[in-house]
Amino acid sequence: MTRPPLTTPATDEQQVLWLDRLPVEQRLPRPPLDGDTTADVAVVGAGYTGLWTAYYLTTFRPELSVVVIDAGRAGFGASGRNGGWCTAEMPALLTSLVRRHGPMAAVRLYRAGQRSLDEIHRVLTDEGIDAHWRHDGSLYVARSAPQVDRLRGWHEMRQKLGIGGLVLTEGPEATERTGLAGVRATAFTPHCVTVQPARIARGLLAAVERRGVRVAEHTRALAIRPGQVTTDSGTIRARSVLCATEGYTGRLAGHERRVLPLHSYVLATEPLDAATWQQLGWTDYRTVAEARYQFGYLQRTQDDRLVLGGRGAYYRFGSGITRGDAGRRKAHDRLRRTLAELLPEIADVPVSHHWSGVYGLHRHTEPEVVFDRGTGLGHAGGYGGEGIALSNLAARSLAALVAGINRPETRLCWVDNTSRRWEPEPLRYLGVRGVSAAATGADRYEHRTDRAAPLARLALRAIV
Numbered sequence: 001m002t003r004p005p006l007t008t009p010a011t012d013e014q015q016v017l018w019l020d021r022l023p024v025e026q027r028l029p030r031p032p033l034d035g036d037t038t039a040d041v042a043v044v045g046a047g048y049t050g051l052w053t054a055y056y057l058t059t060f061r062p063e064l065s066v067v068v069i070d071a072g073r074a075g076f077g078a079s080g081r082n083g084g085w086c087t088a089e090m091p092a093l094l095t096s097l098v099r100r101h102g103p104m105a106a107v108r109l110y111r112a113g114q115r116s117l118d119e120i121h122r123v124l125t126d127e128g129i130d131a132h133w134r135h136d137g138s139l140y141v142a143r144s145a146p147q148v149d150r151l152r153g154w155h156e157m158r159q160k161l162g163i164g165g166l167v168l169t170e171g172p173e174a175t176e177r178t179g180l181a182g183v184r185a186t187a188f189t190p191h192c193v194t195v196q197p198a199r200i201a202r203g204l205l206a207a208v209e210r211r212g213v214r215v216a217e218h219t220r221a222l223a224i225r226p227g228q229v230t231t232d233s234g235t236i237r238a239r240s241v242l243c244a245t246e247g248y249t250g251r252l253a254g255h256e257r258r259v260l261p262l263h264s265y266v267l268a269t270e271p272l273d274a275a276t277w278q279q280l281g282w283t284d285y286r287t288v289a290e291a292r293y294q295f296g297y298l299q300r301t302q303d304d305r306l307v308l309g310g311r312g313a314y315y316r317f318g319s320g321i322t323r324g325d326a327g328r329r330k331a332h333d334r335l336r337r338t339l340a341e342l343l344p345e346i347a348d349v350p351v352s353h354h355w356s357g358v359y360g361l362h363r364h365t366e367p368e369v370v371f372d373r374g375t376g377l378g379h380a381g382g383y384g385g386e387g388i389a390l391s392n393l394a395a396r397s398l399a400a401l402v403a404g405i406n407r408p409e410t411r412l413c414w415v416d417n418t419s420r421r422w423e424p425e426p427l428r429y430l431g432v433r434g435v436s437a438a439a440t441g442a443d444r445y446e447h448r449t450d451r452a453a454p455l456a457r458l459a460l461r462a463i464v
């Protein structure tokens with residue numbers, strides 16, 4: 001088997017499939033801030049969280065003036081660089097929520113996340129945003145005995161919580177459900193949609209502008225404080241200042257240790273013909289994920305490419321948000337080997353795009369929505385890579401808090417669930433890299449021995 005070399009990236013936008021395939025009308029830039037201004041609400045960050053928050057503010061309190069700024073282009077960060085999953089499933093997060101907040105609070109948040117899929121689809125339909133929405137569910141696959149046990153454990157936990165909808169299949173029938181090599185069990189959930197994520201972000205940008213929101217691109221926030229955002233293009237004075245910068249939060253003065261930026265990597269193949277998809281047994285647009293600790297995830301796009309991401313989250317010393325060419329190439333080469341392992345029939349298929357994105361993680365590993373009515377400061381984020389659906393729900397929570405209205409979203413357990421800050425360097429680097437190494441080691445041990453890695457769960461929970 002030969003493997004085609006990965007091409008050298010030209011520019012970020014040319015290499016990100018979702019940004020590269022945006023319609024011309026969605027590429028139009030917005031001017032930066034042109035001096036000092038005032039508003040009722042200033043939102044820092046024009047990704048999903050910031051744009052959804054602006055959207056719901058115009059719904060809950062249409063009389064409020066809202067300004068949204070972004071250091072780059074709206075949707076150019078994680079909102080345009082993810083794997084294209086809009087999912088309400090959150091196996092690791094659900095376990096954490098049960099442990100820290102109790103089963104009732106965890107289930108309320110989980111069910112609210114499920115309903116978010118319908119809410120997102122409603123808004124996309126109402127606003128005429130074509131995001132290549134395909135609601136075919138998701139398939140989690142186990143390829144070793146410990147992975148099968150984890151799928152069974154997830155299924156049993158959901159049953160105890162009264163959450164249905166997960167169909168567990170084992171044996172030959174499971175193998176037939178997916179074209180992946182060596183599958184022993186699968187767990188299917190209907191609560192996942194494939195999307196073109198950059199189309200959502202740029203479509204929301206146009207939608208909030210139609211509702212009177214001012215969006216300034218290429219305007220970097222230097223500092224935020226009660227009533228004020230200092231930028232490189234002027235000062236914004238506002239009663240409420242909301243931070244929606246996710247993995248880029250550390251660039252703000254005084255916020256260096258609030259959110260941990262993790263790098264995730266994705267590649268996309270050239271389009272596959274119908275015969276190849278038939279050979280793989282992939283007849284719909286369901287997403288697929290492994291039950292490993294450092295898992296890979298796959299999806300089929302509307303133009304018949306295979307998108308593959310995952311296999312580990314990477315952290316750079318000092319919470320850096322850029323990585324050198326050698327590091328990116330190594331990560332994407334690892335993904336290419338994963339493709340050959342999971343789908344050997346298409347191991348040599350040409351890769352058209354490969355990219356990375358930065359997402360955010362709080363110290364307690366949970367999302368949070370915080371608003372202080374006294375200072376007017378608020379923030380939301382920390383989705384741990386599941387932000388397409390959760391950002392919509394978090395934005396509704398945050399917008400309702402700012403608007404001062406009582407809604408179910410304001411009573412979810414992530415409201416005012418403020419995390420402590422991450423440790424200073426080098427403890428932060430050593431801790432995160434240690435957990436990553438433990439996960440990688442556990443996966444290798446289980447693959448080699450077909451037995452659960454000793455103390456793996458304890459080691460991986462030590463960071464929380």
